Amino acid sequence: MSLPCTPTDQPSLVPRKQTAGEALLWIITLGLLWTAINPGDLHSWLVGIPVVALASAAALRLHSPVPRRYSLLGAMRLATFFVAQSFRGGWDVxxxxxxxxxxxxxxxxNYPLRLRDELAQVLLVNLNSLLPGTLSADLANGVVTIHVLDAGPETFADMQTLEERVAGLFSIPLGTEKDIRA
Amino acid sequence: MNLSESISAVLILGGMFFFVAGTVGLLRFPDFFTRLHALTKADNLGLGLVIAGLAVQASSWADVTRLVLIWLLVLGASATLCFLVARTALRHGQKPWTK
Structure with missing residues (x-):
């Protein structure tokens, strides 16, 4: 299932050239999303037009140019895990x-990530807050700061599974903790 | 009440339970970070159950899609905001409560 992938651990801090095509694609996608939520409501565009414009600008600015491969099977496994953990997390708290x-x-x-891809890291950090007992409080240099409700030996077990599932979504291999610290 | 109405009622009541539990956590938990746990996790599940309850009663698949979309958008927004709020608190020296 996992295919070799280009290394994606280079931070993409340099602003890159954006094409008009990309901008148009974002505007159309987000415009459709707005229509889906407010079907047939012309007045909603009073808010919708500025929101779509701002969201497109943010997307263009933040979107990293790294090409990614998504795995459908990986997405389904991640979604199943997420829903099950949402129940556990809500029930636990x-x-x-x-x-x-x-x-x-x-x-x-502190949890040193084995995931190196920036988008994957952000996804993991967000999903982590919905897992039982863990809440992401910071992310810097590949290390997530996690606030846990009940510190114990089992604390990182769910986190590791989540990391594997997120890696599965992007079809990327997981590095070892050493790689990250090197 | 027919079957779909009953299922819907159970799901929505379940959702309300988690919203209430999240609010109790917000009031009772000792510090900033533990309160954030209560809000994000209980509300995510609570909203999911309410949305599922409404989807059972929806008149068309378009409405179901819309409900799910709303849930996903709220989920994304609340996870992102939770992280930003926690990070800001941490970087400004907010100390987590310990036993």
């Missing part, structure tokens, strides 16, 4: 909140 004893043992921990 609800139980803690409603329990009279309110069991909490929070800690702020």
């Amino acid at each position: 609800a139980k803690r909140a409603l329990s009279p004893a309110m069991p909490l043992n929070p800690a702020m921990l």
Whole structure:
């Protein structure tokens, strides 16, 4: 399933040239998204036009030029995992909140990522906040700072699975922690 | 109540339970970061269940798609905002509560 991939760990900080075609593509895509949410509502474009324009500008500015391959199977596995974990995460935090004893043992921990692709890292950081007991609080130099509700030996197990599932979506191999620190 | 109405009622009530639990967490949890946990996770699940409950009653597939789209957009926005709020707090020296 995983195919060899170009290394994508180069930060893309240099602004690159954008083509008018790319801009048009974003405007059309986001315009369609707006229409999907507000079908047949002409007045909604009063807000929609500036929002689509701003969102397109942001997308053009932030979109990294690295070519990516997505795996459908990987997407389905990630989605299944995410939905299952959403239930666990919501249930876990609800139980803690409603329990009279309110069991909490929070800690702020660093997790060095094996994922090196920037987009994959951002996706992981966002999904992580919806996993049971973990919340992303910072991301710098390939290390995520995670706030956990209940620090223990099992803390990083879900995180590792999530990382593997995200890598599966992008069909990219996972490096080792050493690679990142080197 | 017919079957779809009953399913819808169960899902929406389930969703409300998680919204309430998230709010209780927001009020009871000891610090900034633990409160963020309560908000993001309970509300994500709560909204998902409410959306699922409404989708059961939707009159067309277009409406179902729209509901799912709304859920995904809220999910993306809340995860991103949660991260930005937590990062800002951390970088400004907000200390996490410990036992």
